[in-house]
Amino acid sequence: MSSPAAIALDRVTKVYDKPVVSDISLEVPEGSFVTVLGPSGSGKSTILQMIGGFLQPTAGRILFAGTDMTALPPNKRPCNTIFQDLGLFPHMTVAENVAYGLKVRGVDPATRRKCTTEMLAIVALEGYERRRIHQLSGGQRQRVALARALVLDPAVLLLDEPLTGLDERLRQQLRGEISRLHRRLGATILAVTHNQDEALSLSDRIIVLRAGRIEQIGTPREVFERPANAFVARFVGFDAILKPERVDSGIADWHARVAGRDIRCEPPVSRDPAHDYVLVLRPERIRIADPKERSDLGPLTVISTAYKGRDVEVESRLVDGQALKFLISADPGVAVPASGSSIEIVWEPMKPLLLPDALVEP
Numbered sequence: 001m002s003s004p005a006a007i008a009l010d011r012v013t014k015v016y017d018k019p020v021v022s023d024i025s026l027e028v029p030e031g032s033f034v035t036v037l038g039p040s041g042s043g044k045s046t047i048l049q050m051i052g053g054f055l056q057p058t059a060g061r062i063l064f065a066g067t068d069m070t071a072l073p074p075n076k077r078p079c080n081t082i083f084q085d086l087g088l089f090p091h092m093t094v095a096e097n098v099a100y101g102l103k104v105r106g107v108d109p110a111t112r113r114k115c116t117t118e119m120l121a122i123v124a125l126e127g128y129e130r131r132r133i134h135q136l137s138g139g140q141r142q143r144v145a146l147a148r149a150l151v152l153d154p155a156v157l158l159l160d161e162p163l164t165g166l167d168e169r170l171r172q173q174l175r176g177e178i179s180r181l182h183r184r185l186g187a188t189i190l191a192v193t194h195n196q197d198e199a200l201s202l203s204d205r206i207i208v209l210r211a212g213r214i215e216q217i218g219t220p221r222e223v224f225e226r227p228a229n230a231f232v233a234r235f236v237g238f239d240a241i242l243k244p245e246r247v248d249s250g251i252a253d254w255h256a257r258v259a260g261r262d263i264r265c266e267p268p269v270s271r272d273p274a275h276d277y278v279l280v281l282r283p284e285r286i287r288i289a290d291p292k293e294r295s296d297l298g299p300l301t302v303i304s305t306a307y308k309g310r311d312v313e314v315e316s317r318l319v320d321g322q323a324l325k326f327l328i329s330a331d332p333g334v335a336v337p338a339s340g341s342s343i344e345i346v347w348e349p350m351k352p353l354l355l356p357d358a359l360v361e362p
């Protein structure tokens with residue numbers, strides 16, 4: 001028999017004046033890195049706080065390694081939480097912050113010093129022992145918070161938006177460090193974030209959350225390449241979305257009719273004919289057709305263009321009035337179409353995904 005999951009949520013609900021987490025069941029396998037990804041207000045922090053024991057669920061159970069710990073306080077649970085504000089003690093030095101938990105546990109001073117030194121080396125902060133917290137950069141503070149949690153050797157580490165508020169270079173550096181720490185220490189990590197890049201690069205498994213409900217659970221590749229519905233698709237960058245007049249199912253390809261053209265699509269994962277479907281595409285996979293090329297969609301009118309650094313965003317409209325945004329290269333060799341001009345586009349060899357429409361807020 002396989003060992004029980006490090007963390008399991010069994011039909012967990014949290015209600016304030018309305019439900020903010022609704023009937024959620026999930027498992028975090030031992031040693032894995034799982035990320036809960038969702039927009040602001042979708043219930044990510046609430047889930048993390050219920051797992052950490054800082055909030056009590058209205059209904060459902062929270063289990064650690066198969067044992068129900070729903071009623072236990074935070075300090076009785078085999079996990080450690082790093083909150084968004086990190087919660088470091090500003091009046092203590094780096095070493096005192098890291099050693100604090102060991103002191104509370106009654107560990108002797110010599111062992112405390114040894115463990116603290118080792119952990120500071122792991123997070124690349126040797127030589128910073130005597131610094132005060134206000135003398136550190138944002139990234140260094142994050143690493144102190146990690147060291148302080150990891151020195152207690154928790155079976156499970158909970159991270160609330162671990163890289164929020166850091167600049168892009170630091171994010172990338174810390175992302176790598178967290179990933180290395182995870183591999184080296186073998187701890188189970190559950191992180192919550194609204195940042196898709198973070199979820200993509202760190203996790204073994206992603207749980208996409210929307211308004212307190214799970215929309216999809218899968219590997220980063222599954223979620224980013226085969227989103228379950230239009231909500232997940234938009235969240236992971238399939239921003240070019242079209243509504244078909246009609247959808248015809250086939251054995252291999254499905255066809256969708258948009259503005260009078262039949263479009264070959266990837267068949268949907270769930271073939272429920274009761275769904276309303278939308279076509280989704282990654283905006284960077286679309287390009288303007290050469291005059292001799294057969295286009296993949298009917299003619300479009302350019303509404304406006306906006307320079308975005310690496311790309312130019314083109315806002316256009318189909319003959320049926322639908323809007324379509326896509327990106328073309330900002331390379332000087334690529335012509336930017338004039339507003340009001342008529343263009344044709346291609347996306348082949350990629351085919352649009354046909355997904356259940358779930359853009360309406362629940």
Ligand SMILES: Nc1ncnc2c1ncn2[C@@H]1O[C@H](COP(=O)(O)OP(=O)(O)OP(=O)(O)O)[C@@H](O)[C@H]1O
Nearest residue numbers: 016017020038039040041042043044045046047194
């Ligand atoms: N104490 C509370 N009383 C009432 N509603 C609350 C309370 N705490 C949170 N909420 C509501 O619960 C919902 C989920 O909040 P939560 O903080 O879990 O979201 P989140 O996904 O972590 O958001 P963010 O990414 O912005 O941190 C929000 O609509 C929030 O307003």
